[in-house]
Amino acid sequence: MPTTLRAIMAALRHPETGCPWDLKQDHQSLARYLREEAAEVLEALAAHKPFDETTEAHLCEELGDLWLQIAFHAQLAADRGAWDIHDVERTVVEKLVRRHPHVFGEVAVEGSDEVLRNWAAIKREEKGLTPETETRLLEGMPATLSPMDEALEIGRRCAKVGFEWPDMEGVLDKVKEEIAELQAESDPLRVEEEFGDVLFSLMQWARKKGVDPDAALRRQMLRFKGRFQAVEDDARAAGGWDQRDLDQMEAAWQVAKQKRKP
Numbered sequence: 001m002p003t004t005l006r007a008i009m010a011a012l013r014h015p016e017t018g019c020p021w022d023l024k025q026d027h028q029s030l031a032r033y034l035r036e037e038a039a040e041v042l043e044a045l046a047a048h049k050p051f052d053e054t055t056e057a058h059l060c061e062e063l064g065d066l067w068l069q070i071a072f073h074a075q076l077a078a079d080r081g082a083w084d085i086h087d088v089e090r091t092v093v094e095k096l097v098r099r100h101p102h103v104f105g106e107v108a109v110e111g112s113d114e115v116l117r118n119w120a121a122i123k124r125e126e127k128g129l130t131p132e133t134e135t136r137l138l139e140g141m142p143a144t145l146s147p148m149d150e151a152l153e154i155g156r157r158c159a160k161v162g163f164e165w166p167d168m169e170g171v172l173d174k175v176k177e178e179i180a181e182l183q184a185e186s187d188p189l190r191v192e193e194e195f196g197d198v199l200f201s202l203m204q205w206a207r208k209k210g211v212d213p214d215a216a217l218r219r220q221m222l223r224f225k226g227r228f229q230a231v232e233d234d235a236r237a238a239g240g241w242d243q244r245d246l247d248q249m250e251a252a253w254q255v256a257k258q259k260r261k262p
Contacts, residue, residue, distance in 0.1 A: 005068065006085055009075040022072075030072055035144075037066045046218030098122065120160060137161065148213055151203040164208075171208050175201045230256030 002008045012022040044062040048055045071085055078084035099122050101107035102115065109115050124134060137157050141150055158164060165171040178201045182194040206213040234252040235244045244252075 005071050006075075009071050010078075013075050013079055025072070025076070027073060027076060030069065030076075034066075034069045034073075037062070037069050041066050042214060043218060046215050047222060098126070116160065146214075148203065148217075151200050152207050152213070155204045155207045159207075165204075168205075168208060171201070171205045175205055227253055227256040230259075 002011050011017070012019045015023070041059075041062045044055070044059045048059050050056075070088070074083070074085040074088050097104045099119050100115075101118070101122075102109040107118070109118065138154060141153060145153065155164075165174070175198070178194065178197040182191065182198050185191045185194050203213055205211075206216070231249050231252045235241050235249070238244055238248075
């Protein structure tokens, strides 16, 4: 019985004794599972509480599922003699060492901002790029990014070249300005535009504040679901939704909110 993930994947993909489902997969057919497993890792992170046995185990399990997808793609490549999981590890190790000369070399840095600038410069050098040949700053966004992640990436790239609010107060003022403009609009098209401006500004506030908006929203939805479940339980106990008005539902919500406060 194989005891390593690499050995298990090799067995599953064995042309004669492997699993029929695993044998018919290719990189493209596996793409959906990679997306799903990555999403489940994010959900596990949103629910994660350090040192909590249940959520620690759940995060560990979901990371294992994601690792399985990486190992599967590596096995497909190994089957055709291209590369394997060891090459994946070697490549990323070499990249990390090369891009961290302040850790593995003699370069001195004064903070994380300088680390990011050095990283970008090393990356350009690796690709042989010059200011004339480098793609435009906001080109080349991965097509798989969600709108939220793309908004964050736009902000990060602009910040790298200095196009950034100097302080938190400035970006918060921008959020307030965009909200005021949204409130002043009535035309549906303009409302949509201003709503987009509000969301984009909030993404940049979160980025600058060090808040992960995806994780924040996922945790908020978990809290909402938990509180609304209490509202629903109250309605069921009373005989159904038609036995509860908005004030009564709000009262049940507030009780649940107080009980579930961390």
